[in-house]
Amino acid sequence: MIHDNGGSVKHRAAFFISDRTGITAETIGLSLISQFESINFNRITLPFVDSQDKAMEAAASINKAYEETGAHPIVFGTIITPEIRQIVRDTPCFYLDFFKTFIPGLEQELGVQSDNAIGKIHSVGNMNTYNTRIDAVNFALNYDDGARLQGYEESDIIIIGVSRCGKTPTCIYLALQYGIQAANYPITEEDLDELKLPKALQPHKKKIFGLSIDPQRLQNIRSERRPNSRYATPQQCMREVRAVEKLFLQENIPYITSTNLSIEELATKILVISGATRRIR
Amino acid sequence: MIHDNGGSVKHRAAFFISDRTGITAETIGLSLISQFESINFNRITLPFVDSQDKAMEAAASINKAYEETGAHPIVFGTIITPEIRQIVRDTPCFYLDFFKTFIPGLEQELGVQSDNAIGKIHSVGNMNTYNTRIDAVNFALNYDDGARLQGYEESDIIIIGVSRCGKTPTCIYLALQYGIQAANYPITEEDLDELKLPKALQPHKKKIFGLSIDPQRLQNIRSERRPNSRYATPQQCMREVRAVEKLFLQENIPYITSTNLSIEELATKILVISGATRRIR
Numbered sequence: 001m002i003h004d005n006g007g008s009v010k011h012r013a014a015f016f017i018s019d020r021t022g023i024t025a026e027t028i029g030l031s032l033i034s035q036f037e038s039i040n041f042n043r044i045t046l047p048f049v050d051s052q053d054k055a056m057e058a059a060a061s062i063n064k065a066y067e068e069t070g071a072h073p074i075v076f077g078t079i080i081t082p083e084i085r086q087i088v089r090d091t092p093c094f095y096l097d098f099f100k101t102f103i104p105g106l107e108q109e110l111g112v113q114s115d116n117a118i119g120k121i122h123s124v125g126n127m128n129t130y131n132t133r134i135d136a137v138n139f140a141l142n143y144d145d146g147a148r149l150q151g152y153e154e155s156d157i158i159i160i161g162v163s164r165c166g167k168t169p170t171c172i173y174l175a176l177q178y179g180i181q182a183a184n185y186p187i188t189e190e191d192l193d194e195l196k197l198p199k200a201l202q203p204h205k206k207k208i209f210g211l212s213i214d215p216q217r218l219q220n221i222r223s224e225r226r227p228n229s230r231y232a233t234p235q236q237c238m239r240e241v242r243a244v245e246k247l248f249l250q251e252n253i254p255y256i257t258s259t260n261l262s263i264e265e266l267a268t269k270i271l272v273i274s275g276a277t278r279r280i281r
Numbered sequence: 282m283i284h285d286n287g288g289s290v291k292h293r294a295a296f297f298i299s300d301r302t303g304i305t306a307e308t309i310g311l312s313l314i315s316q317f318e319s320i321n322f323n324r325i326t327l328p329f330v331d332s333q334d335k336a337m338e339a340a341a342s343i344n345k346a347y348e349e350t351g352a353h354p355i356v357f358g359t360i361i362t363p364e365i366r367q368i369v370r371d372t373p374c375f376y377l378d379f380f381k382t383f384i385p386g387l388e389q390e391l392g393v394q395s396d397n398a399i400g401k402i403h404s405v406g407n408m409n410t411y412n413t414r415i416d417a418v419n420f421a422l423n424y425d426d427g428a429r430l431q432g433y434e435e436s437d438i439i440i441i442g443v444s445r446c447g448k449t450p451t452c453i454y455l456a457l458q459y460g461i462q463a464a465n466y467p468i469t470e471e472d473l474d475e476l477k478l479p480k481a482l483q484p485h486k487k488k489i490f491g492l493s494i495d496p497q498r499l500q501n502i503r504s505e506r507r508p509n510s511r512y513a514t515p516q517q518c519m520r521e522v523r524a525v526e527k528l529f530l531q532e533n534i535p536y537i538t539s540t541n542l543s544i545e546e547l548a549t550k551i552l553v554i555s556g557a558t559r560r561i562r
Contacts, residue, residue, distance in 0.1 A: 012391070021549040023458070027308045031359065032383055035395040043562050047549050072390065078312070094390045102313055102377055109353065109375045110293070114316040131505075133544065137450045144422065169418045172453055176544070177304070224412075263414065263457070268302040268328050281324050 013065035013073035014041040017058055017088060019080060022047035028098055029076030042069075049079060055087035062091040080116060129179070129280045136175035136182075136279065143183030144168055149200040152183060156276050158204055159184040160197075161211035162240045163231075164221045166258040166266060170211065173267040179279030180271070192243035197251055209274050210248040210255025211266075215241045217259050294346035294354035295322040298339055298369055300361060303328035309379055310357030322355075330360060336368035343372040361397060410460070410561045417456035417463075417560065424464030425449055430481040433464060437557050439485055440465040441478075442492035443521045444512075445502045447539040447547060451492065454548040460560030461552070473524035478532055490555050491529040491536025492547075496522045498540050 014033050016025040022045045033041050042065070046058050065073045075093045079085040089095050103114050142148060143155065145168065152158060157174070159167045163186050171182035191198055201208060215238040222232035230236055248255045254273055258266055271278070295314050297306040303326045314322050323346070327339050346354045356374045360366040370376050384395050423429060424436065426449065433439060438455070440448045444467050452463035472479055482489060496519040503513035511517055529536045535554055539547055552559070 010391075010393070021545050023545055023549070024308055024312045027305055028379075031305045032380075032387060035380070035384060035397065036387070036391055036393060037396050038393050039391055045562070047553060074387070074390065094386075096383055096386070098309075098312075099316070101382060103316060105375075105377070106313060106317070106355070109355070110291075110317055110320055112291070112317060112319050115318050116316065130543065134447075134450055137453060141422065141425065141449065166415070168422065169415055169457070172418060173457065176450070176454065176457070262411065264302050264304055268304070272328060281326070 010039045011069050012039055012041050012071055013062075013069055014043050015058070015062060015065075015073055015075045015093070016043070016045045017049050017075060018047055018078045019050040019084065020048065020078075022078075025076050025078040025098070028078075029074075029096075032076070032096075033074070041074075049084065049088070050081075052084060052087060055079075055084045058088050059091045062088070062093050066092045132179040132279050133176060136179045137172065139181040139183070140168075140171040140175040144171065146185040146198075146200075148183075152200070152204045152207075154181060155183040155204070155207060156181045156279070157183070157270070157274055158201060158208045159211055159270070160187055160201070160208055160253075161213070161255075161258075162187055162192075162218070162244050164218060164225065165211045165213040166263075167211055169263045170258075170266045170270065173263045174271065177264075177267060178271060178281075180276055181279075187240075187244050187247070189240070192240060192247065195243065195247055195250065197247070205251070205253075208251075208253050209270055210244070210253045212241060212245050212248070212255055212257045214257065214259040291320045292350050293320055293322050293352055294343075294350055295324050296339070296343060296346075296354055296356045296374070297324070297326045298330050298356060299328055299359045300331040300365065301329065301359075303359075306357050306359040306379070309359070310355075310377075313357070313377075314355070323350075330365065330369070331362075333365060333368060336360075336365045339369050340372045343369070343374050347373045413460040413560050414457060417460045418453065420462040420464070421449075421452040421456045425452065427466040427479075429464075433481070433485045433488075435462060436464040436485070436488060437462045437560070438464070438551070438555055439482060439489045440492055440551070441468050441482070441489055441534075442494070442536075442539075443468055443473075443499070443525050445499060445506065446492045446494040447544075448492055450544045451539075451547045451551065454544045455552065458545075458548060459552060459562075461557055462560075468521075468525050468528070470521070473521060473528065476524065476528055476531065478528070486532070486534075488555075489532075489534050490551055491525070491534045493522060493526050493529070493536055493538045495538065495540040 014029060016022050016029045018025040026045050049055055049058050062073050072092055072094045075095045077095060078098045107114055159171055161167050167184035171184045174180040174182040185201060218237040219232060219234050226232055256269055295310060297303050297310045299306040307326050330336055330339050343354050353373055353375045356376045358376060359379045388395055440452055440463060442448055448465035452465045455461040455463040466482060499518040500513060500515050507513055537550055
């Protein structure tokens with residue numbers, strides 16, 4: 001996507017540089033540059049910049065980008081060690097220093113010194129949290145696509161919807177981000193003909209959450225998977241979506257439509273609306 | 282975990298408040314408070330604070346936390362709309378304003394106004410990116426635990442290791458975060474006896490990445506799953522780990538040890554070491 005601003009295209013390099021995974025730096029940086037749609041950013045993530053050598057390599061990349069674009073690269077940094085950070089800062093860049101910006105104020109407010117330790121956020125940390133996430137991911141896989149019909153009492157939530165409406169990635173994200181044990185179950189044509197919840201799910205109705213989707217979008221997704229099948233026809237998609245929404249209403253099942261939502265948004269909305277309790281926070 | 286600092290325990294409420302998913306606010310906030318281990322933070326995430334009513338509710342929660350702890354709650358905010366933000370700021374809190382802190386400097390450097398639009402970072406955005414992530418998640422599930430022996434040419438990476446060393450969550454994270462098509466394959470006792478790569482994998486050796494684990498940790502994990510089985514004995518775990526590492530060395534397969542790494546760290550390290558190309562960025 002290249003925008004033309006008054007005759008000159010605006011190109012910039014955006015670096016996300018960290019002494020650990022770079023996930024925080026990237027989250028911060030993407031969030032900020034998303035506010036400038038008129039600029040065409042070339043994004044470069046440099047994780048594990050944890051030595052002077054690696055900092056010199058990073059500095060070389062920044063210098064190169066500066067020469068190529070003729071503009072100061074924007075650098076989103078979460079480097080803790082001052083000597084390493086300084087090597088990166090000593091380049092012709094616009095450096096946004098995440099920790100340096102916020103830590104001094106926090107130290108003053110909290111009345112203690114910060115620990116100045118690198119990469120705590122995405123480290124293993126609490127082993128319970130780690131195990132909870134892994135267990136939740138395993139749960140999501142074991143209970144994906146109606147693979148098991150027993151053990152639903154262990155689930156925190158059961159997501160239902162027609163085939164290809166986004167159930168699986170939503171369950172996996174709920175597991176990874178929130179430690180929630182999410183099962184998912186595909187509503188079949190048979191269920192829709194009878195307009196009834198599948199038997200295995202009936203005792204767990206309170207945990208059920210519905211996912212719907214725009215029929216046109218469903219058709220696109222299904223066509224990529226099985227072109228020219230009945231499954232992917234406009235009529236079939238429309239019929240299934242109408243029926244499943246009718247089922248949700250009839251059974252008083254809360255539901256949302258996945259069409260314009262990212263996986264993160266779907267998962268978070270479901271968390272909020274269902275009132276399910278996060279197992280990690 | 283409660284710390285005693287000079288006779289008084291330090292408790293604080295930490296709020297992560299956003300007009301969208303709150304994932305950015307939480308990432309930022311957790312990253313900052315992880316630098317203050319001596320404080321016992323009570324964490325509260327409030328997503329979708331996108332109306333004056335919801336802002337008032339958030340303000341009430343902050344006021345309550347202030348009364349309970351006797352200290353200003355720390356608020357990590359990514360609220361774009363000024364009127365909504367102001368309601369939250371008008372509480373007895375220490376407000377760290379993510380956008381207000383960084384956007385003005387960026388506007389000046391970039392020479393354009395920011396779009397001032399809420400929640401762009403975790404919205405669907407580019408539909409290609411969305412599809413790539415979903416495809417990658419589906420790929421990881423289809424090729425989980427050696428479920429398929431054909432089609433490995435479609436994979437970006439194949440992670441191998443003994444049962445329960447962390448292959449599955451790593452593959453799923455690679456899919457969600459980076460859009461990478463990651464297969465995983467469990468190395469069985471038979472493979473280890475022969476000290477050979479499984480036949481199905483041999484043509485794809487360049488894409489193979491090894492995962493190892495501390496035998497003691499493996500034993501703990503396996504014991505939770507199948508207590509008192511041979512599979513979970515110290516001897517068995519030790520034997521398998523030694524043999525698989527020997528196989529990695531013999532076959533020149535790069536590998537890392539999962540023991541002290543989070544899912545994020547595992548995935549990012551594998552990305553860097555393998556040189557695999559991100560499909561989303």
